[in-house]
Amino acid sequence: MEAPPVVWSLRADWTEPLRARPVRVALTCAAVLALLTWRVGVRADLPAFLWLGAAGTALGFVDVAIKRLPDPLTLPSYGAGAALLGAAAPFTEDGGGRFPHALAGLAALWALFAVQWLLLPGAIGLGDVKLAGVLGLYLGWLGLDAWLLGVAATFVIGGVCAAGLLAARRAGRGSELPYGPFLLLGTLLAVLVHA
Template sequence: MILTAVVCGALAAALTGWIRTIADSDSRWLRSGLHVGLAAAGGAGAAALADTGSVGTVPELIAFAALAVACGLLVPIDLAVHRLPDLVVVPMYPILFAALAGASAVTGDWGALGRAAAAALTLLALYFTLAFINPSGLGLGDVKLAGVLGVFLGWLGWYYVLVGTLAAFAINAVVALLLLAARRANRRTGIAFGPAMIAGAAAAAWLSTAG
């Protein structure tokens, strides 16, 4: 667990200059080292999840750790510029599917991979519909990230897809209320939704280990 956390944190640190370039920003969110801490924490969680999950294979750990690094990068970028760059999000689809296919090949549990694909399509459709209805509330970056998180949550199970999705909206609502109460935002202020989506998925993953 410690080794995975260190590797994920080190990789995120090495990408510090790159995320500033793709975000085209020197925001304090990108200079704070938040991405390093998040990637390291996610790496520890990835190791715990792979150890306690039904598979516990090296390919599964690789998938979870790669997602941890990507999410660690995406949170401060979204907070800084309200964007979820394709350069970070889109490559996660082949990475996750390739690694999880390897895990399925080791265990013979191809149903989990099919469920992950179905969950990704379900969340892509859901978020695309929401973005179409309210484009000011959700962007296409959120839609693409939803598919990635759908792969991850679907691998864990449909229950965790539901929990992670509902948790994302609940977390975002709480953040919005706190910002309104602190007078740091108004009803027209845009709030980055990516961090809430990632936090919701993390909460669902934690629940899966607790169960």
């Protein structure tokens, strides 16, 4: 009997956490989308934030389960986010001035995490670098204050959770923690404050 293609086995690997907990994933996604709809409101950029909420929820569940941020979820979010925010740009109060800020936020957050990955390769993964660029796009769209809050919240939430796990002896100094959920939570907090 022939073995399944390698692509299928890789795909099945990262989809398993989503298929194993469909109700939990769906309820979490619905809550995130409801929060974003409430905070962003009926604006031209709402579809972009809803995309981020749905993709981010899936990425969070996958990263917690298998400590990976799969490209099939992360990389399309660059194109989708840029397209949806670009389409919304002419309808903003500044007539499109947010979009260059979004691109600058993408580049800056991607670079910040890429430098960390190069200097401390065991501290974060390449998936975190890829996700950081996507999140930087949205944070940049909301402005410098949102970008700074998102970055700071990411590091604070990650540090507090790591310290809590160490204190509870549920993790040791060499433990590998998924960083994607901290990136996503920090970004969500910044969106809720600045949208």
